Amino acid sequence: MSNAVVRKTLISLAVAGAATLAQADVVIGVAGPHTGAYAAFGEQLWKGAEKAAQDINAAGGINGEMITLVKADDACEPKQAVSVANRLVDSDGALAVVGHFCSSSSIPASKIYEEAGVIMVTPASTNPTLTDQGLPNVFRVCGRDDQQGDVAASYIVDKLGAKRVAVIHDKDTYGKGLADAMKSTLNAYGVNEVMYEGLTRGEKDFNALITKIRSVDADVVYFGGLHSEAGPLVRQLREQGSKAIFISGDGIVSDEFVSVAGSPEYVDGVLMTFGAPPTSYPSGAKVIKEFRDAGYEPEGYTLYSYTAMQVAVAALANNNLDPIKGAEWLKTHSVDTVMGKKDFDEKGDLTVSDYVMYEWDAQGKYSVVE
C-alpha cells in the first residue's frame, strides 16, 4: 500500500470512529471478567445488562435517548480493572457503569469513577470495603460479606452444631474478606476455628492442604473464594475420604462449579450462601420467561446485573442524565426492578439484606435449604 492510501484509510477510519461515537446517546459500561478463568460470571453479567438495555431501548430509551453498552474486560485483575475504568470514563464517555464483578477489581475502579463523576452499580461485589470507603457514587444491588458471613456462621453453629470448623480462603479481597467475616461471627458465637489458611488462586492441587484438614479432624470446611478453586478443593476432599461438610459463599454460584469439580456426585451436599432466589420476585416473571424462551437460564448474577442496569438508568433518567445528581437521588428514592423494590442507604448498600442458605444436590443443581 502506498503512503497516500494508508493515510486515506486512516482518515476514513477516524471519521467512522467519530460517527459511531456521535450516534451513541447514552454510554453505559459493563465491566467484569469477560475473559479469563472467571468468564462464566462475566457472561452472567453481560447477559443481564444486555437484556436490560434492549428492553429499556425498546420502551423508548432514557428520555428518548438510546443506551449503548460498552463491554469492558477486567479479567478480575485489579490492574486491568483500573485501566479499563480509565478507558470507560475517558475515551468511551460512559455516564454509568454496571460492574465490576470481583471485589478486588471494583474497589480500585470505584475511585476512578468517583473522580470522573460516574455512577457505579455493581451487581456482585460483596466486600464491605467497597461501600465503606464513603464514595458518593458507588452502589451495589447485592448484599455485603459481613451479612453473608453472619448467615453462614449462625447456620454452622445453630443448624449444624459444628464445633470443628476449618476456614480456607483464596487470599483475594473477596475470598479472604468473606472468610474473615464468617470467622469473626463464628468466634463471637464462642466457636474457634481449628484451622485458618489460604490457598493460591490458579492452582489445582490442594491435596496437601486437604490432608491437613483431615489431620485437624474438621466437621465443617468453610471456603471463601470462587468456583474455579472450590471445584478441585471439594473433589480432592472427597477423594481423600473426608466427609466434612463443605460451605462456601456466592462465589460458587455457577453451573461451572459442577463441571470444574468433575461430576455432580462431588458437589452433592455442598452448602452456599446467596441472596434469596433472584427468580422469585413477581416483577421479574416476564423477563425470566423471555430469557428462558431465548434458551438461556438466568442463573447466578444475571438478574442482579439486569437490576443494576435498571438502577443506573433510573438515576440518569430522573436527573437529566446528570450522574452526580443521579447518585444523590438514588439515596433518597427507591427503584422498581425485576428483583422487587430496591432502596439504598447513605453508603450505597441495600437497606434490606436477604442472604439464605442453598444446598447443591446430586444432580448438580442448587435450591434453598428449608
Next chain:
Amino acid sequence: MDIVLQQLVNGLTLGSVYGLIAIGYTMVYGIIGMINFAHGDVYMVSSYITAIAIALISALLTFLGFESFLVVIIGTLFLTIVVTGAYGWVIERVAYRPLRNSSRLAVLISAIGMSLILQNYVQLSQGANQQGVPTMLTGALRFHVGDGFVQITYMKVFILIAAFAGMGILTYVIQKTKLGRMCRATQQDRKMASILGIDTDKIISTVFVIGATMAALAGVLITLDYGAFDFYIGFIIGIKAFTAAVLGGIGSLPGAMLGGLILGLSEALFAGLISSDYKDVFSFSLLVLILIIRPSGLLGKPEVEKV
C-alpha cells in the same frame, strides 16, 4: 503418622508431574542453551487435547457399542502425545530454528512471544471459561495406619506408575540407543557432532518433540486427575517445573526428575505440616539455598569455559 505418609503420597504424585514437565526445560537448555518459556503452554495445550481426545474416543466407543476405561485412556495418551509432539516440532521450526545463529536474547524473546501466542490462540479457539473433564476412574486404596488412614485414589496410583514409566523409558532412550547417543553428542559439542555426520537440526527438533511428549504425558495425567483446566494453567506449573529443573541442575536429565520430586515433596510437607499460605515462599527459599551451596544445581555439572 498417617498424616505424614499421606503428605508423602501427595508430594510424590505432584513431584513426579513437575519432573515430567521439567524434562522439557532441561533437555532444551542442555542442547541449545535456551529457556523454552513456551513449554508450560505446551503442557496447557496438551490438557485441551486430552479433553478433546477423551470426547472423541468415548463417542467412537459408544458408537461401536462398548465401554472400556483402558481403551479410552490408552487412546487418549497416544493421541495427546502425538498431537502435542507435533506442536513441539512446529514451535521449534517456526519460532526457534530461524533464530538458531542469533543471540540468546532473541530466542528468549521469541519463546515469550510463542507462550503468549499459544495462550491467546487457545483462549480464542476454545473459550476463556474453566473447562472440566468428567471423572473417569473412581475408587481408592485405603491403608489403615494406627488409628488413621492413608487414602490413595486409583488415579494417583496410575499417575505414579505412568510418570515413572515415562521417565524410565526416556532414560533408556537417552542412555542406550543410537538416538540418545546423537542427542548427547549434540549436547556436548554441536559443531563437532555435525562434523561427525550428525544432523544436529534434526536432533534439536527431536529434543523439542521429546520435551513436548513428556509435557503431554503430564497433561493427560493431571487433566484426568484434577479434571479442571483453563488456558492459563501453563503459567504456574511452568514456573514450578522450571524451578524443579534449576533445582536439579538445568541440563541434567536425572536432575530434572530429582528436582521435581524434591519440589513436590517440600511443597506438600511444608503446606501440610506448617502453612499452605507460605509453601511457595518455602520452595523458592529452598531453591535459593541450594543454588548458594551448589550454583549449578544438585546434579548439574559446573559450567566449563570452552576455549
